[in-house]
Amino acid sequence: MPVYQITTSGIDLSQEQRDTLAQQITKTHHDVTGAPDPFIRVVFTPMPLGVMYTAGKIEPSLILYGACRAGRSDQTRNELLHALYDVLQKVVDLPPDQVVVAISETESSWLMEGGLQLPPPTHDAEVEWMRQLNELFPGKYAQWT
Template identity: 30%
Template sequence: MPVYTCTLAQGTLSNEAKSDLAREITTIHSAVNHVPGNYVNVVFNELPPTDVFSGGQPGQPLIINGWVRTGHPDEETSQLVREIADAATQVTGVPVEKVLVVIQNSPAHHAIEAGRVLPEPGQEHTWLAAGG
């Protein structure tokens, strides 16, 4: 259901670090937002260093943008963003100053996966069972 897009300059992370970060984000999202891990997507959008700017100069931020369904309790989203930011710093070795995590959302019924409209937060169980 969720999609996390990590944007960064090429060479910032090794393949191992990317794989580790994808697993961490998956584990955290699954635990906090009650979604089975296999529904969590994480992609890395690596750009040439000449195409990434911070402050108008070439930069090396690690930008993690997550899309989730609208309606999760606010404290869960706060926990989610906190845990992902902490994990990104620990797993990747990117300095904390350069890590930015942003969560965006839109209504569950504006999204379809596996041919079915996504469940509202809290209705995951019923949705998953019906998909059997």
Template identity: 30%
Template sequence: MPTYKVTTANLALSQKQKSQIASAITTAHHSQTGAPGFLAQVFFSSTDGGDHFIGGSVNVKSHIFVSGLIRQGRSADIKQKLMDTILRQVSLIAGISVEDIWIYLQEIPSVQMIEFGRFLPAPGEEEEWKRGLSPEKQADLANANVFL
């Protein structure tokens, strides 16, 4: 955890842009919350023309929606800084106005999440939790070159 879903409407992102956005979201989450980057996941999807409506009318303009599920326990200030950082980075990478990017964060208690086969720790307890991962999983994460 966190899990972010980036959905585009009337906009095709290149693989390079997707990689840059995923990296920017992971870095923003890590730097603002202190959570290890290896917990971050970013999924991309896009809507077909005519599948996105605003106010009951078909939207024909480019938009990006970022929905994030994060562990409960961060201050409003941290969450707003996180969202603002993501907003600015996604705008820069995708080349669209901040007014065309919508971001939503939802919090889930850590006791309601399982990753790597284990319930997640409370924020700030990741190091002890990480030590409980198998040596093979720790090696996988180290080889993936993610924040440890």
């Protein structure tokens, strides 16, 4: 379920940078949380310079806003936050004051994917959810069970 939205203003990302960011954000989220890759989404929203402000002034900026399930430890959230920031810096190499990373959490009972409510982030609940998904979509998620 995690959805990462990268909004840029005055920063033109190349297709190669978008591809790399999408791949690295997916890998990072998977490595830190264990979430299966097919459920990690990355969306790019480019905006022209002049529609995003910092301290009331127009400045180039990049915001990575992530939404994911609640229930992970503070250590996991901190690791994810810092790892995502590092990915952005490696790929885009912006001044730190032009980059914002924010992660918002939503209770799993308020989320749906594949027509099923998401389980809490516990092993047993996720195994059962994947079993149900595999019944609904035979073979599609077999490698992730």
